[in-house]
Amino acid sequence: MRIVIASGKGGVGKSMLASSLSLMFSKERKIVACDCDVDAPNLGLWLGIKKYDKIEKVSTSLKAFVNPRKCNNCDYCIKICKYGAIKKINGKIKIDKMLCEGCGLCEVICPKGAFKLKPVKNGEIRINTSKYNFPIISGKLYPGEHGSGKIVEELKEKINYFPHDLSILDTAAGIGCPVIASIRGSDFAILITEPTPSGYSDLKRIVKVVEHFGISYSIVINKHDINKRMTSRIERIFGRKVIGKISYDDCVINSLIKMKPVIYTDCKVKKEMEEVYKKLKELLSL
Ligand code: SF4
Ligand code: SF4
Numbered sequence: 469m470r471i472v473i474a475s476g477k478g479g480v481g482k483s484m485l486a487s488s489l490s491l492m493f494s495k496e497r498k499i500v501a502c503d504c505d506v507d508a509p510n511l512g513l514w515l516g517i518k519k520y521d522k523i524e525k526v527s528t529s530l531k532a533f534v535n536p537r538k539c540n541n542c543d544y545c546i547k548i549c550k551y552g553a554i555k556k557i558n559g560k561i562k563i564d565k566m567l568c569e570g571c572g573l574c575e576v577i578c579p580k581g582a583f584k585l586k587p588v589k590n591g592e593i594r595i596n597t598s599k600y601n602f603p604i605i606s607g608k609l610y611p612g613e614h615g616s617g618k619i620v621e622e623l624k625e626k627i628n629y630f631p632h633d634l635s636i637l638d639t640a641a642g643i644g645c646p647v648i649a650s651i652r653g654s655d656f657a658i659l660i661t662e663p664t665p666s667g668y669s670d671l672k673r674i675v676k677v678v679e680h681f682g683i684s685y686s687i688v689i690n691k692h693d694i695n696k697r698m699t700s701r702i703e704r705i706f707g708r709k710v711i712g713k714i715s716y717d718d719c720v721i722n723s724l725i726k727m728k729p730v731i732y733t734d735c736k737v738k739k740e741m742e743e744v745y746k747k748l749k750e751l752l753s754l
Pocket of ligand 1: 534540541543546561577578580581
């Protein structure tokens with residue numbers, strides 16, 4: 469079974485929930501935890517991981533490379549590159565790799581065949597197998613790079629290298645490419661939200677995404693006590709889909725600073741996480 473934790477909005481507690489559920493499930497099941505938030509991976513921090521045992525560099529995009537010896541200085545490529553990645557410096561054509569989107573147009577139009585697209589190492593897959601009795605896989609895309617969805621697909625492949633009966637995927641914020649790649653193929657989604665107008669609005673968007681993929685889901689409201697009216701509204705609208713409410717608790721920040729998983733603290737949220745875990749097990753007959 470693959471459970472995905474998503475939210476549609478950043479900073480609402482996805483990684484806190486994913487790390488807590490991973491630790492609780494790992495006591496009864498063979499699990500793999502996977503951080504699919506490749507632009508800002510932080511599941512490891514919630515699990516107290518400072519260092520990964522294994523780091524593999526991956527390539528998910530192409531960039532243009534130019535051979536200046538073939539160039540006849542027609543400057544055509546400078547005019548056609550929509551991303552402004554091609555410049556002339558000291559009379560030579562140069563490519564700004566941060567701006568190049570690998571569209572390949574320069575390769576097609578250069579009359580001298582001076583351009584070539586090549587794969588570049590633009591991210592990492594990190595694996596930790598030593599800290600707990602389950603593997604933690606985390607993807608990371610380098611700053612300014614693209615191809616987040618592809619790294620997520622590679623992470624999902626990597627999960628299958630480890631024997632398991634349950635995997636827990638922590639997604640990126642929003643409803644973009646890496647989130648869709650994480651959700652696709654999952655068996656169940658837990659959508660976490662907070663009772664604010666933007667939290668509610670983003671919850672509705674992520675619900676549409678999981679419904680599009682025909683995936684069943686439950687909702688957890690984090691910091692439910694900061695806006696009781698909005699919490700009641702979400703409960704009224706989503707009814708039994710809401711399986712848990714987590715309180716606002718300063719203790720959570722302290723546990724993160726100490727890199728101590730919240731379920732190993734005496735924070736108030738610990739009990740609430742355990743309730744979510746219990747309800748989830750009942751719901752999924754696990
Ligand atoms: S299009 Fe080709 S030949 Fe013309 S300036 Fe660019 S690299 Fe040189
Ligand atoms: S591949 Fe596309 S974005 Fe990159 S330099 Fe060529 S035209 Fe510009």
